[in-house]
Amino acid sequence: MAAIARLHLPTSQIRITSCLFLYGSEANQRIGELIIEEINRLYNEPGATALVNGVNMQVLFDISYEVIAPSDALNMATSNESFYNNFIRIEAENHITRSFMGFGLGDNSGHWLTSDNLGTSTTAAHEFGHSLGLDHPANPDFRGSSSPPPIMAARGSFVDPQYQWNPLVKAGEYGGTMNPIHRRVSKEEIALIIEGLTFKETETYYIGYLSNNLFDRKGMVV
Numbered sequence: 001m002a003a004i005a006r007l008h009l010p011t012s013q014i015r016i017t018s019c020l021f022l023y024g025s026e027a028n029q030r031i032g033e034l035i036i037e038e039i040n041r042l043y044n045e046p047g048a049t050a051l052v053n054g055v056n057m058q059v060l061f062d063i064s065y066e067v068i069a070p071s072d073a074l075n076m077a078t079s080n081e082s083f084y085n086n087f088i089r090i091e092a093e094n095h096i097t098r099s100f101m102g103f104g105l106g107d108n109s110g111h112w113l114t115s116d117n118l119g120t121s122t123t124a125a126h127e128f129g130h131s132l133g134l135d136h137p138a139n140p141d142f143r144g145s146s147s148p149p150p151i152m153a154a155r156g157s158f159v160d161p162q163y164q165w166n167p168l169v170k171a172g173e174y175g176g177t178m179n180p181i182h183r184r185v186s187k188e189e190i191a192l193i194i195e196g197l198t199f200k201e202t203e204t205y206y207i208g209y210l211s212n213n214l215f216d217r218k219g220m221v222v
């Protein structure tokens with residue numbers, strides 16, 4: 001996802017905004033509402049702050065969505081130069097059987113699956129993190145941490161029993177890996193997103209990059 005980060009001094013906020021243009025067979029208002037609610041809730045939940053010129057700024061996420069026809073997506077994407085605009089195809093399945101963002105971290109295009117329970121499973125928030133440049137943590141073992149697994153934890157990660165699919169089995173056994181529903185955005189992950197944004201020379205930064213790729217129903221680039 002590309003996004004725009006703006007420093008808003010009157011309210012001591014860094015506001016991160018973008019719009020997800022949803023298209024495809026399963027794109028509708030209901031799924032859009034669910035996705036956006038999950039993303040905004042999870043990314044605002046930690047109440048992250050960042051120090052800018054000695055002042056503590058609240059980091060606020062205000063992500064929106066719009067459902068558009070595939071033909072409109074094509075028209076828009078062909079000439080898109082705005083980091084605000086992201087193109088996400090919503091389908092029931094694709095050729096790799098999982099939701100994904102485009103090629104490389106920070107891409108403004110993706111192919112997400114309703115079979116991943118978008119908006120209720122943390123998958124949408126996880127893919128959104130990739131789109132802002134976040135990678136999976138290098139160490140996929142979160143056991144012993146006092147907090148829930150981070151939003152960028154990959155499926156198959158090791159976690160404390162209460163965050164497993166089955167809390168009763170040992171880590172690594174069947175059911176002994178992370179149930180993604182327990183993932184939460186951490187302050188550290190927000191810090192990674194805004195790392196390097198000094199706001200010394202400018203009040204506006206552009207996050208990610210614009211491939212403007214669109215996908216067909218099965219998830220192949222068109």
Ligand SMILES: [Zn+2]
Binds near residue numbers: 136
């Ligand atoms: Zn991932």
